[in-house]
Amino acid sequence: MVYTEKKQIVSIIEAFKHKGLKLGLVPTMGALHQGHLQLVKKALEENDKVIVSVFVNPTQFDNQDDLDKYPRTLETDVTLLNTISETNILVYAPSVDDVYEGNTVSQKFDFDGLEFEMEGKFRQGHFDGVGTIVSRLFDIVKPHNAYFGEKDFQQLAIIKKLAEKYQIPVNVVGCEIHREPNGLAMSSRNTRLKPEYKQVAPFIYKTLTAAKKDFGTKSATQIMEWVDNQFENNDLLTLEYFIIADIETLKPIKQIVEQKTYRAFIAVYADDIRLIDNIALN
Numbered sequence: 028m029v030y031t032e033k034k035q036i037v038s039i040i041e042a043f044k045h046k047g048l049k050l051g052l053v054p055t056m057g058a059l060h061q062g063h064l065q066l067v068k069k070a071l072e073e074n075d076k077v078i079v080s081v082f083v084n085p086t087q088f089d090n091q092d093d094l095d096k097y098p099r100t101l102e103t104d105v106t107l108l109n110t111i112s113e114t115n116i117l118v119y120a121p122s123v124d125d126v127y128e129g130n131t132v133s134q135k136f137d138f139d140g141l142e143f144e145m146e147g148k149f150r151q152g153h154f155d156g157v158g159t160i161v162s163r164l165f166d167i168v169k170p171h172n173a174y175f176g177e178k179d180f181q182q183l184a185i186i187k188k189l190a191e192k193y194q195i196p197v198n199v200v201g202c203e204i205h206r207e208p209n210g211l212a213m214s215s216r217n218t219r220l221k222p223e224y225k226q227v228a229p230f231i232y233k234t235l236t237a238a239k240k241d242f243g244t245k246s247a248t249q250i251m252e253w254v255d256n257q258f259e260n261n262d263l264l265t266l267e268y269f270i271i272a273d274i275e276t277l278k279p280i281k282q283i284v285e286q287k288t289y290r291a292f293i294a295v296y297a298d299d300i301r302l303i304d305n306i307a308l309n
């Protein structure tokens with residue numbers, strides 16, 4: 028069932044809460060793929076009802092063209108969700124006005140510096156936009172559990188911080204990256220890749236796995252230089268950043284310290300499409 032108005036979904040949710048049902052939330056921007064469906068399946072295993080929000084949030088885009096071209100496929104999304112459950116999934120697909128009530132601007136958040144690393148450096152205001160929409164969704168749905176993919180690892184860390192710092196009573200659950208058989212991380216943006224870019228895009232994950240292999244025997248700087256080189260020799264993909272970061276601070280490291288946990292993060296342009304990915308290193 029699709030709800031387009033906040034007041035409709037709120038009253039349904041109140042009835043669920045009254046019955047003592049456990050609620051899961053899977054926030055999405057639609058154009059659902061297998062990665063999203065894995066989140067929804069996990070949410071269904073751990074909750075009685077699952078609310079999937081489908082909303083292309085304008086305040087998290089720093090590029091109007093990217094916002095305009097973002098795929099919008101609500102009908103197909105609903106059909107896909109129905110294949111998982113026709114009774115326990117509710118879709119909340121609001122208009123911009125329903126969410127923002129005529130004032131489409133972000134709140135300002137303090138995520139203890141996590142917001143200034145990686146994506147924060149390249150996408151001005153992005154995490155204020157994400158914080159704004161996710162805190163609104165938390166407020167509307169008041170879920171027990173909320174599910175996010177690790178492909179957007181920085182976003183996941185920021186949403187955990189949002190819940191902790193702003194005392195929102197929700198359990199934020201991170202779910203593993205879902206990949207195409209060729210290794211390409213699933214993303215709604217993949218549908219916009221032209222065939223030659225689709226063919227070359229798995230190079231991103233190949234590079235990440237090679238970096239993982241070298242982690243421990245080579246220094247972080249050597250690995251970063253090697254990755255830079257790989258992309259300089261690639262005619263179709265343009266590297267925006269590759270870093271190895273401590274998962275607690277998301278700050279890039281130069282030296283590996285034992286007992287810390289690291290991940291490699293990458294952002295690449297395939298034509299005008301920006302793809303991100305990451306991998307656990309230890």
Ligand code: PAF
Pocket residue numbers: 054055056082084087157160161179182
């Ligand atoms: O990851 C996304 O699709 C979006 O950033 C989210 C969490 C749905 C907020 O708009």
